[in-house]
Amino acid sequence: MTTTRREVLGWLAGLGAAASFLPREANAYTRVTALRGATLVDSSGVRPNTTIVLADDKVLAIGHDLPLPRGSTVLDVAGKFVIPGLWDMHVHGAFLDRITLPLCLVNGVTGIREMWGFPPIYELRERIERGEVLGPRLVVGSSIIDGPHSTLPGALIVNTPDEGRQAVRDAKTQGADFVKVYSYLDLATLTAIADECARQAITFAGHCSNHVPLGDASDLGQRTFEHMYGLSLATSTRETQLRQAIADLPLDPANSFAWFKRVLEFERQAALTHSSPKAVRLAKRLQRNNSALCPTMVAMRVYASPADRFANDPRMKYMPVFYRDLWRDQLTNWAPVTQQEIRQQAEFFRRRQEQVAEMHDHGVEVLVGTDAGNPYSFSGFSVHDELELLVEAGLSPKAALKSATRNASVRPGDAVNLVVLDGNPLKDIRNTQRVHTVLARGKVLGPAERQKMLADVEKAAQEPFPAPQQTCC
Numbered sequence: 001m002t003t004t005r006r007e008v009l010g011w012l013a014g015l016g017a018a019a020s021f022l023p024r025e026a027n028a029y030t031r032v033t034a035l036r037g038a039t040l041v042d043s044s045g046v047r048p049n050t051t052i053v054l055a056d057d058k059v060l061a062i063g064h065d066l067p068l069p070r071g072s073t074v075l076d077v078a079g080k081f082v083i084p085g086l087w088d089m090h091v092h093g094a095f096l097d098r099i100t101l102p103l104c105l106v107n108g109v110t111g112i113r114e115m116w117g118f119p120p121i122y123e124l125r126e127r128i129e130r131g132e133v134l135g136p137r138l139v140v141g142s143s144i145i146d147g148p149h150s151t152l153p154g155a156l157i158v159n160t161p162d163e164g165r166q167a168v169r170d171a172k173t174q175g176a177d178f179v180k181v182y183s184y185l186d187l188a189t190l191t192a193i194a195d196e197c198a199r200q201a202i203t204f205a206g207h208c209s210n211h212v213p214l215g216d217a218s219d220l221g222q223r224t225f226e227h228m229y230g231l232s233l234a235t236s237t238r239e240t241q242l243r244q245a246i247a248d249l250p251l252d253p254a255n256s257f258a259w260f261k262r263v264l265e266f267e268r269q270a271a272l273t274h275s276s277p278k279a280v281r282l283a284k285r286l287q288r289n290n291s292a293l294c295p296t297m298v299a300m301r302v303y304a305s306p307a308d309r310f311a312n313d314p315r316m317k318y319m320p321v322f323y324r325d326l327w328r329d330q331l332t333n334w335a336p337v338t339q340q341e342i343r344q345q346a347e348f349f350r351r352r353q354e355q356v357a358e359m360h361d362h363g364v365e366v367l368v369g370t371d372a373g374n375p376y377s378f379s380g381f382s383v384h385d386e387l388e389l390l391v392e393a394g395l396s397p398k399a400a401l402k403s404a405t406r407n408a409s410v411r412p413g414d415a416v417n418l419v420v421l422d423g424n425p426l427k428d429i430r431n432t433q434r435v436h437t438v439l440a441r442g443k444v445l446g447p448a449e450r451q452k453m454l455a456d457v458e459k460a461a462q463e464p465f466p467a468p469q470q471t472c473c
């Protein structure tokens with residue numbers, strides 16, 4: 001059913017509202033959909049028995065017992081809960097568009113930040129924006145910039161501050177939404193990257209370099225810090241000593257991975273000597289600089305667990321077959337093996353969770369990210385696992401939900417990205433897993449449509465996919 005713009009405007013005038021975002025032509029038809037009777041839960045609060053009126057892909061009005069324009073389609077969602085669309089702020093694998101995009105949408109994830117960009121993904125972003133491909137909104141990073149060495153095969157290596165500047169300019173030209181930085185950059189190069197980012201009006205985000213303290217990188221303007229890297233070091237009473245040990249660590253370029261693993265061991269030791277006063281000072285700094293933490297606990301938990309702990313996850317059926325081997329091989333390098341290692345890593349993970357909650361308590365923004373594409377982190381699904389882990393860490397369900405929705409509240413004029421849940425997420429965060437309907441760019445994905453999308457992904461996952469050139473954090 002459709003309604004003309006004139007009718008919609010007349011209806012809005014009756015409400016004492018106006019909308020500048022409707023199509024221009026008075027006789028243009030608009031598809032008006034109304035969600036009726038749900039409890040709206042967003043960052044502005046909880047609004048029971050709400051009617052949300054949508055015109056095509058925009059929110060038109062929100063209120064109690066609203067009369068509806070003629071020709072509206074009504075979705076009775078009484079007793080259900082509506083939240084803003086979820087964001088996964090740390091994703092890999094957008095290029096597997098027939099897997100990643102539908103898995104995000106069926107799980108209510110209507111926006112993702114892809115952390116390793118390359119031109120075909122910039123193109124995919126545009127095709128989604130133009131409505132040619134159904135998918136979540138994409139924010140896409142540059143190539144991963146690291147150097148002069150990197151633990152990451154395929155990273156874009158910069159050897160000098162000038163090469164760092166050039167990498168930023170290239171990222172901007174290619175169409176990246178932000179610059180992704182990595183673990184080995186030194187202070188001079190990171191400073192040059194930061195300065196060039198400011199000149200080019202682009203942000204930078206990524207790993208905390210092992211050569212630059214987290215607070216210093218934040219002062220330079222680094223927007224987000226991934227995987228909790230650098231946090232334990234920056235809040236340890238032994239920071240100076242451990243940083244010196246990292247600086248002195250020999251690097252074998254043929255096996256830089258071993259170096260990375262040694263650094264993580266120093267981080268683990270740092271976590272044993274945590275200083276709350278240091279943490280509070282660091283939190284103030286991050287807050288002042290508008291830097292956020294994207295802890296990707298769901299991925300870090302896998303690396304902190306025995307290699308087979310998650311191998312039989314039933315969601316494996318949605319993953320292309322090559323992931324089975326890839327993930328198993330990736331974990332053999334990382335996973336703890338002996339009882340002592342397993343205990344130590346579990347303890348390290350728990351301490352890192354506490355550190356994130358502590359930073360959050362002191363005002364630092366925390367973002368939900370999954371590192372999807374890394375072992376046993378599943379596109380879309382793992383956003384809900386991360387929400388559980390954030391609550392386990394000590395965030396309230398309300399705070400966790402804010403982390404997953406970028407603090408959004410639903411307002412007239414917004415693009416329609418909404419999730420209808422069968423249970424109250426504020427009562428139990430696991431209720432975000434009870435997705436009933438997803439509205440993405442105004443497209444309504446009800447239970448039957450979502451089932452079909454999942455079945456299609458399962459089928460697509462059986463087809464031979466070329467192994468990706470790029471995975472990993």
Ligand SMILES: [Zn+2]
Pocket residue numbers: 090091092115371472473
């Ligand atoms: Zn990553």
